[in-house]
Amino acid sequence: MYGRKPVLEALDDPALEVDKVILADTVRGPNAAEIQRAAKSAGVRVERASAHRVKVLAGNGKQDQGVLADVVAPRMRPLATALGSRAPERVLVLDGITTPANVGMILRTATAAGLGGVVVPRRGVAALDPLVVKASAGVAFRAPVLRCGTAREAAELLVEAGYGLYALGASGDGSLFDVDLPRRAAFVLGGETNGVSAEVAELVAGWVSIPMPGEVESLNVSAAAAVLSFELVRRAVTTRS
Structure with missing residues (x-):
């Protein structure tokens, strides 16, 4: 800081x-x-x-x-370390998100939803700086941030670790609310302008979308992350009950 x-x-x-x-x-x-x-x-x-x-x-x-x-950010650790014996079941991967406000809000939302990890690559994504911290309202310091070099590296590590890798996009094959998920799943959130990068897209197992009956083309990436995060909360609560 x-x-x-x-x-x-x-x-x-x-x-x-x-x-x-x-x-x-x-x-x-x-x-x-x-x-x-x-x-x-x-x-x-x-x-x-x-x-x-x-x-x-x-x-x-x-x-x-x-x-x-x-x-001190006690929950920040390398992605490779996190994929050990107690790996998180649900992970977000940021790919090309360069607006600090979006990164900060995603960290705040994911932490509030209790997700196990948010992969923030060192390259291609906004740096974890005071602008990100401000947008997260300080939550960035205790967010479950997982670090690696690039989004492509993250995708490769997650696939090798047995995660189902999904990309969130407006033209996804299925609805986020209906897709069957494996025990471990990671979701790629693409950049504000270009979406999910080609080098990551070639590794995803499937594309999912958020249904929008109001015929809006897309949501801001931080808003989409909020919908995704709390859909995962809903599923977890339903499974426990």
Whole structure:
């Protein structure tokens, strides 16, 4: 997390665990003092680094304001690790979703629905930055985020692990509400402009769609993710009852 205000908010949030704050050696005066006071109050150490180092770590030289914080995300782990003996049964895969607001809202919705994992590749998807955190209303830090290099890599790992891989699209072969799902299933959510990428599409077992009697062409990807997530909740509740 980078930027003066987001870092101060993280330090002031008792629900978050901040490992450390890194402050550029060019940040002096009241701004530096404010951050140092907040960190001391939260029991968080402050390290000094060059302005260049802070920019490299933040990955955003225009908005870091010379300060960043390492915030602990306890449920974040590599996808390959998650596919072990206690692999999640239902997983979302983000493929080419580049709008931070959409990524943040999907993380919030999936966490609320109790899904076991959301694959957020490091390439081709919006970075997990303050814009994503803001859109998730802070939930991104405790979301079940699974990391890998690309959506294609995620698809290959999931198929190899025995998951049924489905893509969500307006022209899917069957309705989301009717499709029979295997015990483990992963759903690919495509980008805002181009949808599911060709390299991932060739690995999917089937395409499903959300019925829209109102003749709207498609939903925003975060809205579609919400429908999908809570359809999976409905199925789980029905199975238990």
